[in-house]
Amino acid sequence: MTSPIQLARTYARSYEASSRKGKGTILDTLTEATGWTRDHARHQLRSQFHQIRAGVSLDAVVDRRRLKPKKFSSRAQRALELVWKSSGRPCGKYLEAAMADCLDSLERHGHLREGRHGYSPSVRRELLDISAATIDRYLRGAKAGDQDDSWLTGTGAGMRASLPRQRMRSLLEPEPGYFLVELLTITTLTDEDCVTVTFTDVEIGWVHTRTFAPGTQVVDMLAQMVRAVPFIVTGILLPPAVPDSAIEKWAEDNLIEVHCMSDLRQGSRVPDRTFSGLNLPLGTPHDIDAAVARVNQLWSALADRLNYFMPVKNPVGWRLSPAGERRREYDRPDTPVSRLIASGILCPEQTRELIEKSQGLDIAGLTARVEELKSTLR
Structure with a gap:
């Protein structure tokens, strides 16, 4: 399957050589195929053209956001999802502030135990250090697949x-x-x-x-x-x-x-x-x-x-x-x-x-x- 970056590289030379009308047609084709905005598609086409001229191969082009090592371990992410569901699915802003109390309660009643499902003191420290924005980012997939109705989650x-x-x-x-x-x-x-x-x-x-x-x-x-x-x-x-x-x-x-x-x-x-x-x-x-x-x-x-x-x-x-x-x-x-x-x-x-x-x-x-x-x- 052709990736969006590969498509951008395919059209890069013809985009630079085309007239204004031709560039618009290429942008229409690329945005429809990739779901990008026109501004982002234009940026990618120009970027790929400069990389072609510099002799940079496509294999050397990496998505730094996806390959950047995650700050928090996969065990911490699994524990985060458990804390989020156990606490009533709050947003990251409030879960960050409530994290210590939620962890204390879950540990006290045996829902989180050292050595069980990868939970450990180091995982607890990771959860206490995690920011609200990172919580929401790591829980994006869990929220997308969650079918819980929220009309009774927050009285008051x-x-x-x-x-x-x-x-x-x-x-x-x-x-x-x-x-x-x-x-x-x-x-x-x-x-x-x-x-x-x-x-x-x-x-x-x-x-x-x-x-x-x-x-x-x-x-x-x-x-x-x-x-x-x-x-x-x-x-x-x-x-x-x-x-x-x-x-x-x-x-x-x-x-x-x-x-x-x-x-x-x-x-x-x-x-x-x-x-x-x-x-x-x-x-x-x-x-x-x-x-x-x-x-x-x-x-x-x-x-x-x-x-x-x-x-x-x-x-x-x-x-x-x-x-x-x-x-x-x-x-x-x-x-x-x-x-x-x-x-x-x-x-x-x-x-x-x-x-x-x-x-x-x-x-x-x-x-x-x-x-x-x-x-x-x-």
Whole structure:
């Protein structure tokens, strides 16, 4: 089979000797045969012509990118794919920041063992040194052949991205406890409305999600969500038209500030991509309570994976690019649980409990549990 470089060398002499119209015809032929752009095809034709004149044989022409020795071993690449799948298939930027925590969990629970499948301390050091861009490059083939749907991989991720933090500075304390609230109504096959509520901490990205059975009052949903958060909730930001007298009375009794999204910016908020097109078949079982319980098990596993293993980053300001454009600056990515412990708002007993839970979580087990529960909701 003729390679693209061989084709370029075949046309190189005639390209240099042709008229402008003839060169265009050769470029059309070469781009159609190789898939190159016209600029790249033109560059290759001229390059091959100069090599012919210099007496350089085609065998001496090498693709330096393909023959360049890889910095990381094949064993490290195999281990990287295992870590990526076990952690829920995050992008390289977040997998790089979470690599140490993911490796610790996988080693602690026996998924990665020295001497098994080529894993060793040297492979671990390679994985800890790998950059985000290299992660994405090495995983390109695995991603291309992966058929996993991603609609349940990151509860709360869209909220973190669309949250109007800069307009909320007057409401926020520089510590965890202020939550953005997302309410999504899901109509079941029996024409009953279940409501899914997601709490996302504005400061540290802590996420808690729960689906409630039909007929549950919003104030009762909020009360249950607040009790489930492992630290003090100081304020909540509700969607427009949700606050009512019962919610205000409950918030006053519990010393929780309540604000409405419409007070902070005009128009509707950017939808959370996690819930975009969400269609949980809660009406498939005849028992709605059993279906809701199974969905909540799914939310729980996803929240543990996000809160304890997946880093988040917060905007800290702006900078000017070399071209003079304003670019957002972010802090160092870190997991919500690490941010929570570093904030200093927890007592020693709470800190100890969070650390023990973090060490006891198996990220591969969480991901397997998520896949199992997703399969029962199709």
